[in-house]
Amino acid sequence: MSTYPNMQNQQTNIVRSEPLIARAEALKPRLSSREVGMRGLIEVQADPQALHGWRTKRIAGAEGLNERSFGKGDSAIVDFGDHRVGYLSLNVSPVGSPPDAPLKLKLTFGEMPVEMAEPFSSYDGWISSSWLQEETLFVDVLPARLELPRRYSFRYLKLEVLDTSQKYKVRFDSLRVRTVTSADASAVRPLESDDPMLAEIDRVSIRTLEDCMQDVFEDGPKRDRRLWLGDLRLQALANYETFRSSDLVKRCLYLFAGLPDEQGRVSANLFIEPKLIADDTYLYDYSLFFAASLFDYWEATGDRVALLELWPTARRQVESALEHVTDGLVKDSDSWWSFIDWNPDLNKQAPTQGVLIYVLKRALKLAEAVGGEEGATCAETWTEAVRQAEKAAVEQLWDAEQGFFVSGEARQVSWASQVWLALAETLPQEENRALLLRLLEKKPIVGMTTPYMVHHLVEALLVAGLREEAVRQLKTYWGGMIEDGADTFWELYDPQDKNFSPYGSHLINSYCHAWSCTPTYLIRRYGL
Numbered sequence: 001m002s003t004y005p006n007m008q009n010q011q012t013n014i015v016r017s018e019p020l021i022a023r024a025e026a027l028k029p030r031l032s033s034r035e036v037g038m039r040g041l042i043e044v045q046a047d048p049q050a051l052h053g054w055r056t057k058r059i060a061g062a063e064g065l066n067e068r069s070f071g072k073g074d075s076a077i078v079d080f081g082d083h084r085v086g087y088l089s090l091n092v093s094p095v096g097s098p099p100d101a102p103l104k105l106k107l108t109f110g111e112m113p114v115e116m117a118e119p120f121s122s123y124d125g126w127i128s129s130s131w132l133q134e135e136t137l138f139v140d141v142l143p144a145r146l147e148l149p150r151r152y153s154f155r156y157l158k159l160e161v162l163d164t165s166q167k168y169k170v171r172f173d174s175l176r177v178r179t180v181t182s183a184d185a186s187a188v189r190p191l192e193s194d195d196p197m198l199a200e201i202d203r204v205s206i207r208t209l210e211d212c213m214q215d216v217f218e219d220g221p222k223r224d225r226r227l228w229l230g231d232l233r234l235q236a237l238a239n240y241e242t243f244r245s246s247d248l249v250k251r252c253l254y255l256f257a258g259l260p261d262e263q264g265r266v267s268a269n270l271f272i273e274p275k276l277i278a279d280d281t282y283l284y285d286y287s288l289f290f291a292a293s294l295f296d297y298w299e300a301t302g303d304r305v306a307l308l309e310l311w312p313t314a315r316r317q318v319e320s321a322l323e324h325v326t327d328g329l330v331k332d333s334d335s336w337w338s339f340i341d342w343n344p345d346l347n348k349q350a351p352t353q354g355v356l357i358y359v360l361k362r363a364l365k366l367a368e369a370v371g372g373e374e375g376a377t378c379a380e381t382w383t384e385a386v387r388q389a390e391k392a393a394v395e396q397l398w399d400a401e402q403g404f405f406v407s408g409e410a411r412q413v414s415w416a417s418q419v420w421l422a423l424a425e426t427l428p429q430e431e432n433r434a435l436l437l438r439l440l441e442k443k444p445i446v447g448m449t450t451p452y453m454v455h456h457l458v459e460a461l462l463v464a465g466l467r468e469e470a471v472r473q474l475k476t477y478w479g480g481m482i483e484d485g486a487d488t489f490w491e492l493y494d495p496q497d498k499n500f501s502p503y504g505s506h507l508i509n510s511y512c513h514a515w516s517c518t519p520t521y522l523i524r525r526y527g528l
């Protein structure tokens with residue numbers, strides 16, 4: 001796949017609901033800031049054993065920078081010690097003769113060593129190269145305090161002097177990041193676990209979530225810096241266990257509800273600036289997750305006013321999804337209609353059937369909570385829809401010989417299909433367990449490429465009562481990221497192919513990504 005196939009220019013008319021948007025705007029969070037200095041200077045060295053082939057070596061402490069002067073062609077890599085999201089400022093002053101020409105300075109920001117090592121000009125992926133974080137500055141008057149207006153997401157900063165003149169050099173000092181987040185770290189309860197590895201995974205998960213919590217729950221502060229519904233659902237779950245900022249979840253739900261299209265569907269993602277815009281991307285699974293997210297919010301808060309105000313939107317997503325169901329089975333399509341995972345070989349039908357059943361089971365509880373005639377009618381209709389969808393899954397997607405669910409015309413066996421239909425508890429508990437154990441043993445070829453998908457595997461194992469297996473997967477996968485150098489958890493991680501990127505280059509991947517922050521939820525919610 002070289003682009004989001006049905007993503008371009010869908011003709012949609014958005015029907016704005018000003019009262020719902022106003023509610024969301026009233027919940028706009030206050031961002032808190034912290035000044036963070038640099039920790040030292042590093043070098044990036046080639047190492048075939050390291051992730052992407054690069055490892056860092058510390059070469060000096062913070063004072064190492066002030067001691068050096070930089071002329072044309074000189075460079076240094078600054079380490080800020082951990083992942084940071086915020087605004088950079090620094091002093092630059094001339095050394096030698098009076099500066100008789102402007103300073104031409106290049107700054108490159110990186111979440112990972114690879115961004116310091118490989119030139120961004122080598123990027124040839126299909127999403128915009130403008131996500132790669134760099135600046136070229138011309139400084140006319142020296143000395144100067146430079147304050148960069150853009151917000152960056154990074155741990156490393158490369159300073160490259162492209163030119164001064166033959167008569168002067170420059171020195172840098174007082175490098176600072178003013179970090180920003182709307183998360184309140186003081187709300188997080190200490191973890192009760194005596195397992196040091198789980199404690200470390202929990203800590204990194206929380207850092208990931210913290211850096212994604214801005215004006216809304218962003219998917220990634222490097223990329224796409226926007227509110228995606230699939231990511232929001234998982235961030236909200238992690239947030240209830242940690243920062244407990246349910247108002248931010250509420251704000252995001254109202255934002256989605258405030259911008260439906262004329263069929264009532266919520267978009268897969270929203271842009272917040274310069275004004276609220278619903279993207280012209282609609283995904284079957286993401287729209288459905290509005291209902292699941294409202295259910296989770298209702299469970300976490302008992303906020304009845306929000307339940308009643310957002311219920312019509314949730315109801316509409318479920319009804320719209322059911323329009324694509326024939327005899328209990330979700331219709332397949334070749335387009336980018338349902339997300340599920342970034343594996344390009346994945347057929348989406350069976351996993352989407354799992355998502356449908358999973359959401360229907362929660363939506364009908366929402367309907368019961370809403371009550372009255374409307375709630376009762378919906379609960380009844382959706383109970384029947386669950387029965388039919390489960391029956392269709394078992395009759396049409398279950399391959400008894402292989403002991404797996406199959407998907408699409410090619411009857412594909414994938415991890416995603418088993419995981420979603422197991423998480424939806426389509427089969428009775430014993431069979432569900434057996435299915436998941438078979439999955440772990442047989443390891444079908446069509447695998448998982450995102451932490452988003454692996455999250456659902458771990459939760460399916462927990463729901464099926466397979467705790468040991470769940471902890472093993474969690475430790476292997478997220479622990480593997482930590483071993484490979486994660487300060488915050490990543491958008492993509494395929495242990496079989498560590499350079500994997502659906503975008504054509506690992507340079508553009510996001511290395512602090514919302515949907516990867518869920519171990520803290522899994523650990524705390526299930527008491528691991």
Ligand code: RAM
Binds near residue numbers: 220228230231339515
């Ligand atoms: C990417 C982002 C985002 C995700 C979508 C489907 O653009 O990683 O987090 O939700 O894909």
